Amino acid sequence: MVVSTIKGKKNDKHKARRDQRREEAKKIAEQQAIVNAANAIANPLALLAPMFRKYDRNSLQVEFECDFAKNWTSEIQEWGFGITKRNMKDLYGKEWKDKEKQEEMLEDTAQYLIAKQEGSPVAFCHFRFDMDYDLAVLYCYEIQLEESVQRKGLGRFMMQLLELMAFQTQMRKVILTVFHDNKAAMSFYKSKLSYSLDETSPSAVDVEWEVNYEILSKPIKSKQSSIAA
Numbered sequence: 718m719v720v721s722t723i724k725g726k727k728n729d730k731h732k733a734r735r736d737q738r739r740e741e742a743k744k745i746a747e748q749q750a751i752v753n754a755a756n757a758i759a760n761p762l763a764l765l766a767p768m769f770r771k772y773d774r775n776s777l778q779v780e781f782e783c784d785f786a787k788n789w790t791s792e793i794q795e796w797g798f799g800i801t802k803r804n805m806k807d808l809y810g811k812e813w814k815d816k817e818k819q820e821e822m823l824e825d826t827a828q829y830l831i832a833k834q835e836g837s838p839v840a841f842c843h844f845r846f847d848m849d850y851d852l853a854v855l856y857c858y859e860i861q862l863e864e865s866v867q868r869k870g871l872g873r874f875m876m877q878l879l880e881l882m883a884f885q886t887q888m889r890k891v892i893l894t895v896f897h898d899n900k901a902a903m904s905f906y907k908s909k910l911s912y913s914l915d916e917t918s919p920s921a922v923d924v925e926w927e928v929n930y931e932i933l934s935k936p937i938k939s940k941q942s943s944i945a946a
């Protein structure tokens with residue numbers, strides 16, 4: 718009698734754990750399907766209203782285009798690498814490696830949102846639809862503006878375009894990495910755009926873990942909850 722009760726309790730525990738694992742696997746599969754669907758979209762910028770294809774403020778007249786990195790011309794790819802190196806090499810210090818960065822920037826799922834002024838590129842975001850642990854996210858790998866177009870609201874507008882694309886494709890958050898020493902970018906993300914420390918950021922996980930960067934993120938409302946609200 719007693720033995721069978723203990724066995725019954727053990728079986729219940731096993732069942733509960735199995736159900737939980739199944740539920741988690743189902744959730745991950747659903748999120749992965751959302752990422753795959755987003756990556757199958759040829760031009761995610763086309764999901765947004767036409768008013769979001771240009772920026773005409775603060776003496777800037779800029780038009781946006783979006784495509785996978787590998788589909789851009791070699792001139793644009795080289796420009797993207799060049800501006801990234803100019804803006805970021807000092808912040809990376811010894812960790813900067815030309816070849817590694819070039820490879821990262823041209824990986825299959827890398828997409829570039831490019832801002833062009835009179836046909837010439839002046840700014841870009843490298844982003845990807847990807848899984849971050851068990852969530853579908855839009856990962857912003859890079860935002861780089863030529864010095865001549867900085868501090869005119871363009872960076873903020875481009876991040877907002879990423880957030881809108883994340884919303885349209887049902888991503889759960891926009892996430893990015895920023896160096897501690899990049900004070901301008903920290904202020905840009907935290908004060909201007911309301912990004913906050915992601916739960917996976919080194920200092921959120923373990924205060925003893927000394928690294929030179931943080932992971933910031935912003936949750937994206939689901940389409941369903943926006944309709945209900």
Ligand SMILES: CC(C)(COP(=O)(O)OP(=O)(O)OC[C@H]1O[C@@H](n2cnc3c(N)ncnc32)[C@H](O)[C@@H]1OP(=O)(O)O)[C@@H](O)C(=O)NCCC(=O)NCCS
Nearest residue numbers: 804860861862867868869870871872873895901902904905
């Ligand atoms: C960081 C960056 C993307 C911001 O884009 P931007 O178009 O210049 O910024 P916006 O005009 O939209 O927003 C400006 C806000 O960002 C912050 N900011 C941007 N540049 C700054 C600087 N040099 N010093 C201090 N704060 C700065 C401020 O909060 C500023 O608000 P304010 O102008 O009211 O003071 C852009 O300056 C850039 O490309 N920098 C070099 C590359 C880089 O660091 N990329 C980020 C890597 S994580």
